[in-house]
Ligand SMILES: Nc1nc2c(ncn2[C@@H]2O[C@H](COP(=O)(O)OP(=O)(O)OP(=O)(O)O)[C@@H](O)[C@H]2O)c(=O)[nH]1
């Protein structure tokens with residue numbers, strides 16, 4: 124399963140975001156370092172299902188369909204907070220970043236209300252500039268990677284220059300523990316312009332430049348401007364969006380609001396679909412005065428102000444825009460849209476853009492890949508060649524040799 128990692132300084136709402144996205148209970152508290160061991164759970168990318176278009180009732184297996192919206196699972200991991208100079212051992216250090224090795228995308232959760240200092244201690248709202256947190260986190264992650272690369276760099280660069288080892292292979296091997304591949308390294312060498320330069324001539328600065336490229340390529344990041352329900356966050360979010368527009372998607376979020384709505388939704392007191400801009404109270408009599416007030420607050424300060432709580436949007440933008448992934452619906456029968464067991468539209472798979480139908484066949488099962496003959500586009504009933512590039516929300520049938 125693809126994985127999304129939540130990062131940031133302590134006390135910004137990472138665990139609240141995690142719980143809101145996964146409905147897994149985890150400790151949330153208004154002080155730093157509440158989380159020490161990582162939390163893991165399943166969250167969802169939300170896409171329009173194809174069931175309504177095909178006018179069928181589906182029986183999803185690997186995903187969930189609610190009111191024509193398909194929720195495709197992704198793993199969410201929430202780690203401890205990171206403080207400036209964690210790489211030197213401050214706070215909890217940066218060892219726990221190793222937990223993010225499998226993360227395909229990072230969500231930097233910041234406190235947009237400016238009410239926590241650089242270490243996550245509560246301060247008066249708007250006395251800390253959240254923009255600073257963005258730069259600090261990039262640096263901490265860079266140094267974490269840099270330390271891994273620079274170990275016996277001299278020895279490594281000599282073996283590269285003597286022709287015994289290839290630079291790409293050496294770097295990829297060094298970084299493989301962080302989930303970084305040869306293609307990530309190749310891209311970073313190319314984009315940084317360092318590919319043509321002898322490794323023994325790389326300065327410390329060059330190494331850091333390379334690290335920063337490889338970080339952006341292998342762990343792309345999106346910003347959740349959290350605590351957006353607080354009035355102090357409003358101007359900050361405008362400024363963050365403006366200042367960071369060339370580098371980041373900045374999405375206002377209220378993780379706390381999302382958690383409250385999801386929990387109320389799970390008990391059936393309200394009807395709420397993650398990502399929606401509205402909710403409906405179903406059992407008003409079950410709501411306490413405090414709960415009613417909380418719902419009014421959410422309506423006023425979050426939904427009317429921002430359109431949604433932002434949590435679902437963050438997950439969607441992370442996978443569908445930043446990683447440019449698509450969702451594909453495979454079926455075994457192009458007429459009934461079922462699998463072998465008669466389930467209608469059973470699966471929805473998240474795959475990288477650029478996936479061909481043959482790649483997709485291999486993703487489903489090696490044997491299906493090996494026996495692949497052609498595919499059928501269920502909408503047009505046309506045959507698709509092996510190198511057809513899958514499109515978002517394609518429904519396909521794969522035909523294999525017997
Ligand atoms: N107003 C507001 N408060 C929030 C929001 N999200 C989280 N909080 C509060 O922020 C505090 C910290 O939340 P956590 O989720 O524990 O933060 P964390 O980033 O996981 O903290 P560490 O585990 O210590 O790194 C708690 O008091 C939350 O209730 C939000 O959207 N709005």
Ligand SMILES: [Mg+2]
Nearest residue numbers: 137138157158
């Ligand atoms: Mg936490």
